[in-house]
Amino acid sequence: MDFIFSNIHNFIAFTNDNYFISLLLFFIFFTFFASISLPGLSILAALSGYIYGIFFGFFAVIFALSLGSFVFFLISKFFLRTIFHKYYNKYSENLSNYIKDSSFEYLIIFRMIPGPPLLLQNILLSILNISAFKFIVSSFIGLTPLNLAVVYIGNKIGNIQNIRNLSTSEIFTWDLILFIFLLILIISIRIIYKKNNKNKKTLI
Structure with a gap:
């Protein structure tokens, strides 16, 4: 982060003259940063809101x-899973079987829960028997509320140096926590409804 903030004013000057090229470069950098699940993604998301605005900033971040x-x-699934397969295969199969009827909903809930680092989330999801499509779409939906809030916060900050010191309490406001809780509650009700429907059909 020191390197980023020591050069941020030069990057903003470049952005003023080359907005969409800058946005593309930021997207590539953020994708790389996320692919190795480094800490500091919330700071980058806030920077995106500050530099590119809420609309472009949010879509650059979430994509x-x-x-x-x-x-x-993909890397974890095809390499790490091969190495550690014998250690967690039994647990992976049990969990995959448990969530299979509502796996999409469970994945969205897991992505929405504030707290677990992206690295831990990605490792845990890679050991499950889920499709690439479900992983991408559930990640897009589940990661949206928190990252939209962070981009919005970054957009409203007056001094860019304040983003560097952005605290967890400034991000996880009670309004945001309540909103995410309500979304999780709605999805949970859907899961229960699907289970009850399945049980009724089984009895018939």
Whole structure:
């Protein structure tokens, strides 16, 4: 982060003359950053809002985050899984079987929960038997609320140096936590409804 903030004013000057080229470069950098799941993604998301505005800033972040996570997902699935297969295969199969009827909903909820680092999320998801499509779409949807909030916060900050010191309490406001909780509650109700429907059909 020191390197980024020591050169940020030069980058902003470049952005003023080359907005969309700058946006593309930021997207590539953010995708790489997400693909190796380095810490500091929230700071980059806030910078995106500050530099590019809410609309372009958010879409650059969410697409880069989803794509970068997918790259990590593929690497982890085909390499790390092969190495550690015997250690977690039993747990992976049990969990995959448990969530299979509502796997899409469970994945969205998992992505929405504030707290778990992206690295941990991506590793855990890569050991499950889920399709690439479900991974990408659930990541896009599940990561949207928090990152939209962070981009918005970054857009409203007056001094760019304040983004560097952005605290967790400034991001995880009670309004945001309540909103995410309500979304999780709605999705959970859908999961319960699907399970009840399945049980009724089984009885019939």
